[in-house]
Amino acid sequence: xxxxxxxxxxxxxxxxxxxxxxxxxxxxxxxxxxxxxxxxxxxxxxxxxxxxxxxxxxxxxxxxxxxxxxxxxxxxxxxxxxxxxxxxxxxxxxxxxxxxxxxxxxxxxxxxxx
Amino acid sequence: xxxxxxxxxxxxxxxxxxxxxxxxxxxxxxxxxxxxxxxxxxxxxxxxxxxxxxxxxxxxxxxxxxxxxxxxxxxxxxxxxxxxxxxxxxxxxxxxxxxxxxxxxxxxxxxxxxxxx
Numbered sequence: 001x002x003x004x005x006x007x008x009x010x011x012x013x014x015x016x017x018x019x020x021x022x023x024x025x026x027x028x029x030x031x032x033x034x035x036x037x038x039x040x041x042x043x044x045x046x047x048x049x050x051x052x053x054x055x056x057x058x059x060x061x062x063x064x065x066x067x068x069x070x071x072x073x074x075x076x077x078x079x080x081x082x083x084x085x086x087x088x089x090x091x092x093x094x095x096x097x098x099x100x101x102x103x104x105x106x107x108x109x110x111x112x113x114x
Numbered sequence: 115x116x117x118x119x120x121x122x123x124x125x126x127x128x129x130x131x132x133x134x135x136x137x138x139x140x141x142x143x144x145x146x147x148x149x150x151x152x153x154x155x156x157x158x159x160x161x162x163x164x165x166x167x168x169x170x171x172x173x174x175x176x177x178x179x180x181x182x183x184x185x186x187x188x189x190x191x192x193x194x195x196x197x198x199x200x201x202x203x204x205x206x207x208x209x210x211x212x213x214x215x216x217x218x219x220x221x222x223x224x225x226x227x228x229x230x231x
Contacts, residue, residue: 103209
């Protein structure tokens with residue numbers, strides 16, 4: 001069966017510091033991968049998605065970036081965090097191809113920027 | 115533009131009773147998928163149920179069922195025999211097959227459901 005992992009679970013970082021959040025998927029090959037952010041009391045906003053190694057699409061202009069160095073690894077980064085980057089970050093995966101449209105989410109990372 | 119609207123920010127229900135959560139959406143596509151996700155206090159997003167727009171039959175998963183009205187663009191979730199563990203935020207989401215982000219889910223703002231003992 002497939003599983004998705006995210007770490008760290010919680011992170012407190014000062015403004016201006018770098019960020020690296022990691023997401024890995026097990027039990028599947030060439031998954032579509034997604035990064036979402038959920039601000040307090042709000043729905044989810046898609047940040048990035050990837051359909052393959054090195055292929056990243058950005059949905060929202062911001063100081064965050066994403067990379068996919070390996071087939072089942074998706075990394076969210078920032079060189080300098082802003083206060084507005086605080087939130088709950090969720091990684092998700094889906095099986096590529098027609099008919100497989102369900103996204104499955106990881107446990108999330110709670111980020112607090114002070 | 116595609117939108118998902120959940121008009122009930124909060125709802126409550128007594129344990130063992132039935133509750134219905136509302137969702138309306140807008141899309142110009144004819145083929146799409148609709149989802150209900152549950153987010154308990156742990157904040158992990160869990161898939162509850164999925165509906166393909168081309169299927170007329172309403173999806174059912176144990177105590178969870180949907181009322182899918184394609185013409186009205188309505189997709190409500192019914193929870194029968196509510197349990198304390200159903201307490202969570204519930205998000206309605208839309209996914210089209212064409213245009214925009216490949217695989218992008220459009221989420222509503224959520225409904226906070228409290229099941230009371």
